[in-house]
Amino acid sequence: MLSNPPGIEDIYPDRIDAWDRVTGAARDVFRLGNYREIIIPIMEYTEVFSRGLGDETDIVSKEMFTFEDRGGRSLTLRPEGTASVVRAYVANGEYNRLSSAKFFYCGPMFRAERPQKGRLRQFNQFGAEFFGSSDPYYDYEVIAMMHAISRRVGIGDFTLLVNSIGCPGADCRGEFIEQLKRYFTNHREALCEDCKRRLDRNPLRILDCKQEGCAALKKGSPSIADHLCQSCREHYTGVKEHLDAASVAYTEDPFLVRGLDYYTRTTFEFVTDRLGGQNAFAAGGRYDSLVETFGGKPTPAVGFAAGIERMLLLAGDAAIPASRLDAYLVHGGGESLRQATALARLLRESGISADLDPQGKSFKNQFKKADRESARFTVIIGGDEAAERSCTIKDMATGSQEKLPADECPARIRESLTGAKGRHGSD
């Protein structure tokens, strides 16, 4: 028997209701915020990610599915969405000539990691990106959207971490990184091997290290909060004021630096302790220079992405719909099957979901199937009904039956369906 590659899974119909609840909540919230969907490719030239995310990041250096096309060009299955959205934004004059643009996306991402709880090789994300303003309002807006989506799907016990990592300017992160380097160089021997390497290439990432020795050193290290330039400090304050005004609770975490190189100023994460070794189910931040990196004109931007499978692990179980099929047709074979088939077509054309089993053996057998499919009604066309072109509608919840002419069936079911809407699952 053939199996799936590790960390790549099928999503069976049983999970789709919960799945749609998460993606549906995201789509609703995005629509309310005037964000519009963009469908970006599943693979890109490798350069899009290496240049966009940074060569030294773990994702680019060891977690991408990369291969050559037949012409020898290097392609990569997207490990995240932002780089592609930015590339698409820059490529399209219709959009990047606007003073601002709002996008959201939803789909699978790929990372060559070892699978575990909440971590897959093919996993799904939705995310939103805003282009065109450095106003802290937009940092707040994307955070507030993710906050609202979490609430809608029933995730309540999360913590929102926020931080500002400043801008690359000499009087801001530049100076801070110099001080960080000096501090950690003095304590070089206590650092883990990875962090010794980070010291030269990306000292900021040391703050993100969870090794005991490195984590202990963080306490005495210089804090980014003390080194923000005036405009970055004002920006950060602005973001927090917006969050306060909207009563979005957050915790400041001066060590939140994120794993991708493109972030500037605001970074944030939605974290929980219910995901095993993982803790974030959504994260994002501002990336004011990424559009330029892709050859566009300087355009500040901010966005986030959320892991759908992770949210599914966290979301409370919603009530299962009382019925998912409107009508199941029970027939007695021969002419009554022919009439049932015709009635099923009629029902479907009227927007009523209908199913039947042409091989249906006994009535008992067919009723069992109706029950298993959670049918709201069964429609019986046996020998008696077939002879007089009628049908018997049975309400599966109450057990009551009603016989009527077959052509009145769709209207009758439609009527009960809308009338009974509020009663679904009441007993």
Place this chain on the structure above:
RNA sequence: GUGGAUGUAGCUCAAUGGCAGAGCCCUGGACUGUGGCUCCAGUGGUUGCGGGUUCGAGCCCCGUCGUCCACCCCA
């Protein structure tokens, strides 16, 4: 990439080195044109795969593949 667990029926799991089992599911019957509840019966297995030890292996040993969990990293 590193480490630890684990793999038996469709599912959840039993079985001291000695006849491969239970519950649920599924199929049928009690109820011949009426589901759920109950009762009865039945189907279902190369014990992941390949070697080895043994009179005898689901169990012990070696290898391999898969899965889970953790490190790491991240959504």
